[in-house]
Amino acid sequence: VQLQASGGGLVQAGGSLRLSCAASGRTFSDYVVGWFRQAPGKEREFVAAVSKSGGNTDYADSVEGRFTISRDNAKNTVYLQMNSLKPEDTAVYYCAAVHAPTTGFTFHREYEYDYWGQGTQVTVSS
DSSP states (O other): OEEEEEOOEEEETTOOEEEEEEEESSOGGGEEEEEEEEOTTSOOEEEEEEOSSSSOEEEOTTTTTTEEEEEETTTTEEEEEEOSOOGGGOEEEEEEEEEOSSSSOOOOSGGGOOEEOOOEEEEEEO
């Protein structure tokens, strides 16, 4: 599956952005999708994940309550709605996918994902 992340940009602290991850090539509804981010000088970290059906979601503690992950399998797209953005959210955001044989699962670790998008830059100014 090929992934294309978009929607990044420059926003002031307290603002909002919505990232999109568009997929092609396989049956999208068979894949768990996650978002990760990497800030300058830091390791890439887990942000959020959504199960195949969209019924289960999981978030990093740092974004819980501010970010919402969702998916529209009819459009082969996963979204990351980011509200109340902080300067520490500044990073390149990547979407990733892995084929999941059963429903209800999400994954948190980079090595659990097989497919990665190219990343989209999010910059939050103070």
